[in-house]
Amino acid sequence: MTAKEFDYDPDSHLGIFMELLGHDVLNSNQAVLSYLELIMASPCMDQKTRKYAERATSQIRSSALLIENCRRVMAAKGDKLGKLAPTELLPSVKKATENLRHLFPERKIDVQIAPKGSKAEVFANEILDDLVLNVLVTAVQLDMKDDIKIKLDITPADIKGKKHWTIRAENANAQIPPTLTRDLWGPNPPQDRSKMVKMAGLLFARMMAETIGAHLEADELVKGGSVPGCVLTLHLRRADRP
């Protein structure tokens, strides 16, 4: 039986469905997270149990991020976000770095940001925070180790004659699947999706970037795939004068 036989238009209901689903899932996530917090605050908690609780927290936060990403991209595509305006990039980077530690409480994350404290204005709206966060989350998720080191460079760049601010996130331990560098950036979605792994965050980031005229690239640190390391590069349209 098809959807039409039910007199049901899936396209027009998709937005409502996503909204309701998102709301209910996030409500459940809220409860689980808070109970985990209560468990972790218990004085009789041993190290091993704490680690399990931290891992559960991380997974719940990741699922919440996926829902939020869906809703943010849908809002952007539906023209429900603010107009592009000059926006300071560094507060978004700082916020994303802090959120990263809440998302992965069980991992030791060191984000080295250069330059520190300088001004970098880009054309963006409220999606910028989510975009930067998704780039950093991907740099963490591609790394299997507990100690994560991300080198973040923010530099001015000229691309095709236009001024940009470029964020370059480098993780020398991350393993980037070939699907991320090959299929994700092609004009058409790949037919064989069975090997599409660890791509959701980057795919969302790419869609978010497009809505504000930015551009995202993912690459191996050393071409050839024999050694670990990945580089995620985000080019944002520059709003301040050089």
Place this chain on the structure above:
Amino acid sequence: MTSVLIVDDELFIVELYRDILQLRGYRVIGTAFDGEEAVRKYSASNDKPDIIIMDHRMPVMNGVEATKEIVRMNPTQKVIFVSADILVEKEAREAGAKEFLPKPFRMDDLIEKMERLSTP
């Protein structure tokens, strides 16, 4: 002791907030399961809460509408808006909410905002 009114349509969320806030030393003086009940209880109460924790998506009357009503009755009322809908922040602030927290949040973040609002 800072007093709180909790407004959320999910019983498990209301109970959770109540347990945690009481553990942290707050006085929960009431709960409501939709915006209309919150407005009715607020209006009838002689003991107004210092802080209201307000959800958005609720039956009968949503959080933005309830916040508007309550702030109209008392423009100094402090409302912390908590919602799984991140896109409602602007509306919530325009309705009079002093703070906004997207769900899911850490209880420490809620407590931090409550402490900030409790400080004269």
